[in-house]
Amino acid sequence: MLRLKHVTDPRWADLVEKDLEEVLTDHAYCEQKAASTAISLIVKFPEFPELVQEMSALAQEEMEHFSRVHEIIMKRGFKLGQERKDEYVNELLGFLKKGNSKAGQLVEKLLFAAMIEARSCERFRVLSEHIEDSELALFYKELMASEAGHHTMFLKLARKFGIPAGIDVDARWNEFLEFEAGMIENYEQRARIHG
Numbered sequence: 001m002l003r004l005k006h007v008t009d010p011r012w013a014d015l016v017e018k019d020l021e022e023v024l025t026d027h028a029y030c031e032q033k034a035a036s037t038a039i040s041l042i043v044k045f046p047e048f049p050e051l052v053q054e055m056s057a058l059a060q061e062e063m064e065h066f067s068r069v070h071e072i073i074m075k076r077g078f079k080l081g082q083e084r085k086d087e088y089v090n091e092l093l094g095f096l097k098k099g100n101s102k103a104g105q106l107v108e109k110l111l112f113a114a115m116i117e118a119r120s121c122e123r124f125r126v127l128s129e130h131i132e133d134s135e136l137a138l139f140y141k142e143l144m145a146s147e148a149g150h151h152t153m154f155l156k157l158a159r160k161f162g163i164p165a166g167i168d169v170d171a172r173w174n175e176f177l178e179f180e181a182g183m184i185e186n187y188e189q190r191a192r193i194h195g
């Protein structure tokens with residue numbers, strides 16, 4: 001369903017399991033950034049009521065995820081550290097086309113979000129299948145399903161707003177998949193959600 005062109009090496013899960021405090025801090029901020037992105041889409045594109053409704057619900061769900069990751073951090077006696085620099089997200093941001101029409105800008109941002117949700121979902125699947133910590137394996141299995149739903153919603157919205165504006169959304173989505181597959185191999189050497 002995700003159509004990702006590169007599959008994460010399961011050995012990445014070993015790195016994660018060796019440094020849970022680091023990955024949980026990184027994960028918490030991934031959830032916060034997902035909520036922030038949803039809010040920024042509302043602020044930039046208030047003229048699309050369906051988008052505003054979906055992003056409003058999403059921001060709340062992502063903050064709920066943040067809160068649950070934070071509870072795990074506290075329960076295990078860890079500390080939420082400072083936000084980690086997310087080089088994966090920054091590199092992907094550089095792929096977005098600039099100077100587009102309003103609909104074009106929206107489609108770029110929706111596909112960008114769909115991409116991050118897809119990779120998060122895949123990474124959560126790897127964790128759910130390969131880490132030995134049973135509480136976390138179950139937690140990641142649940143989040144995997146949730147992020148898969150977000151991925152599908154972002155793609156659906158990109159098609160809904162892009163196709164009437166004459167944008168070949170699926171061709172652009174393929175470009176995202178190709179680009180991401182080329183860069184993600186460099187991002188599985190550390191205890192971070194996106195590497």
Ligand SMILES: [Fe+2]
Nearest residue numbers: 031034062065
């Ligand atoms: Fe989430």
Ligand SMILES: [Fe+2]
Nearest residue numbers: 034117147150
């Ligand atoms: Fe999400």
